[in-house]
Amino acid sequence: MKVGVLALQGAFREHRETLDALGVEAHELRSPAGLAALDALILPGGESTTIGKLLVTSGLLEPVRERIDDGLPVLGTCAGVILLATHLLDGRHDQPTLDALDVTVRRNGYGTQLQSFEARLDVAGLTGAPFPGVFIRAPVLERAGPGVEVLAEHDGHPVLVRRGPVWGSTFHPELAGDLRVHERFLHQADRQ
Amino acid sequence: MTEDRAGRSVGTARVKRGLAEMLRGGVIMDVVTAEQARIAEDAGAVAVMALERVPADIRRDGGVARMSDPGVIDAIQEAVTVPVMAKCRIGHFAEGQVLEALGVDYVDESEVLTPADEAHHVDKWAFTVPFVCGATNLGEALRRIAEGAAMIRSKGEAGTGNIVEAVRHLRSILGAIRQLTVADEPERFAAAKELRAPVDLVAEVAERGELPVPLFCAGGIATPADAALVMQLGAQAVFVGSGIFKSADPATRAKAIVEATTHYADPAILAKVSRGLGEPMRGEEIATLDVKLAERGW
Numbered sequence: 405m406k407v408g409v410l411a412l413q414g415a416f417r418e419h420r421e422t423l424d425a426l427g428v429e430a431h432e433l434r435s436p437a438g439l440a441a442l443d444a445l446i447l448p449g450g451e452s453t454t455i456g457k458l459l460v461t462s463g464l465l466e467p468v469r470e471r472i473d474d475g476l477p478v479l480g481t482c483a484g485v486i487l488l489a490t491h492l493l494d495g496r497h498d499q500p501t502l503d504a505l506d507v508t509v510r511r512n513g514y515g516t517q518l519q520s521f522e523a524r525l526d527v528a529g530l531t532g533a534p535f536p537g538v539f540i541r542a543p544v545l546e547r548a549g550p551g552v553e554v555l556a557e558h559d560g561h562p563v564l565v566r567r568g569p570v571w572g573s574t575f576h577p578e579l580a581g582d583l584r585v586h587e588r589f590l591h592q593a594d595r596q
Numbered sequence: 597m598t599e600d601r602a603g604r605s606v607g608t609a610r611v612k613r614g615l616a617e618m619l620r621g622g623v624i625m626d627v628v629t630a631e632q633a634r635i636a637e638d639a640g641a642v643a644v645m646a647l648e649r650v651p652a653d654i655r656r657d658g659g660v661a662r663m664s665d666p667g668v669i670d671a672i673q674e675a676v677t678v679p680v681m682a683k684c685r686i687g688h689f690a691e692g693q694v695l696e697a698l699g700v701d702y703v704d705e706s707e708v709l710t711p712a713d714e715a716h717h718v719d720k721w722a723f724t725v726p727f728v729c730g731a732t733n734l735g736e737a738l739r740r741i742a743e744g745a746a747m748i749r750s751k752g753e754a755g756t757g758n759i760v761e762a763v764r765h766l767r768s769i770l771g772a773i774r775q776l777t778v779a780d781e782p783e784r785f786a787a788a789k790e791l792r793a794p795v796d797l798v799a800e801v802a803e804r805g806e807l808p809v810p811l812f813c814a815g816g817i818a819t820p821a822d823a824a825l826v827m828q829l830g831a832q833a834v835f836v837g838s839g840i841f842k843s844a845d846p847a848t849r850a851k852a853i854v855e856a857t858t859h860y861a862d863p864a865i866l867a868k869v870s871r872g873l874g875e876p877m878r879g880e881e882i883a884t885l886d887v888k889l890a891e892r893g894w
Contacts, residue, residue: 559602579610
């Protein structure tokens with residue numbers, strides 16, 4: 405299995421290290437070359453407005469959208485879930501979206517960095533201790549559309565969701581030092 | 597760390613360093629007005645640094661350089677959705693408190709402003725807001741991390757448009773880290789003494805082969821190739837101060853530097869984005885400077 409990590413900007417290194425720890429082959433994706441060979445894709449945290457622009461200038465936006473439409477398993481974390489969302493609040497008017505996950509997401513929904521936080525999360529299907537949730541200027545999912553499965557909540561809002569092969573989290577599993585969310589996503593992706 | 601009613605812990609080392617990790621591969625741009633902040637965000641800046649004057653003007657005008665007027669910071673926060681940083685003077689923890697109260701996302705305890713304390717830096721552990729500090733060598737970087745800095749930027753020589761000092765400082769920090777990775781136990785103790793840095797931090801760097809916090813580069817970046825140079829040397833993101841808004845065409849140059857920072861190892865893209873940018877900032881020869889800002893900090 406070969407998993408791409410969108411490596412235009414942000415915390416792509418931590419995702420790659422998580423994949424390394426799981427023994428999964430990782431590919432840093434910066435151009436459309438290499439996209440066809442991927443079995444799954446991770447969209448990392450970072451600055452969503454910047455990543456959005458770089459998706460356009462690097463010629464990746466349409467090819468990535470097409471592959472996701474064709475069923476490529478994808479996990480978007482923080483800025484990544486903003487890119488996947490069908491509805492965006494408090495974004496920039498020119499922010500592109502991959503339109504792949506029927507949720508309404510509010511950028512920086514908790515406030516500034518002073519409101520960034522850690523919290524323990526109960527994730528459906530994960531056994532053992534609660535998952536360490538790291539929320540950095542995180543978005544808030546204000547609505548999850550029909551068919552979107554909520555796998556974890558915090559303070560009344562979904563923080564980990566999936567619809568088919570498309571997964572989104574508002575927190576950063578790649579910063580948690582805990583492999584279970586990646587493991588679960590890859591397990592599902594492998595069965596596709 | 598205490599939790600609130602929703603089970604949240606704020607201001608932890610992980611969330612402070614976490615924001616720096618989210619800025620990796622990006623460009624943080626100095627801005628002095630809301631209009632410049634919008635141009636920076638339009639160009640793809642991952643964050644902006646709110647200032648009253650860019651370093652080139654601080655250097656030219658002289659006098660005491662202080663924290664920005666809160667009104668300037670308010671206007672810039674209002675204008676953009678990306679993180680907003682602001683600078684306090686070295687050791688001026690009250691300016692740090694004001695910036696935290698204004699809700700900035702990162703405080704830069706910066707040698708570009710006139711130092712307020714000639715012996716002590718701010719105790720950055722005491723804050724919820726994360727701090728970035730400058731460093732010219734590994735010892736300085738580790739002392740700042742020991743004080744609670746959640747990001748280090750190599751200092752370079754701000755306001756000169758001359759990359760030579762940034763390269764010197766980055767090579768100094770990264771070269772010293774490489775030496776530590778092959779040091780044995782007695783050599784680590786000796787290194788801690790030489791570096792004037794805590795021995796546990798020295799041991800951590802020796803084990804990891806990198807700083808425990810992200811290392812960015814600042815001071816002298818004026819072109820896309822400058823950004824690519826420091827990224828290839830090992831910087832994880834870049835700060836661009838005077839290099840953008842002291843150039844002939846800031847919007848175009850800012851976009852080009854953003855693309856160069858992402859595609860820093862792809863010469864074909866670097867060549868493409870380096871075309872048609874207009875005049876860069878003029879730049880200064882280091883030997884002609886009256887004040888070397890990088891020498892501030894202890």
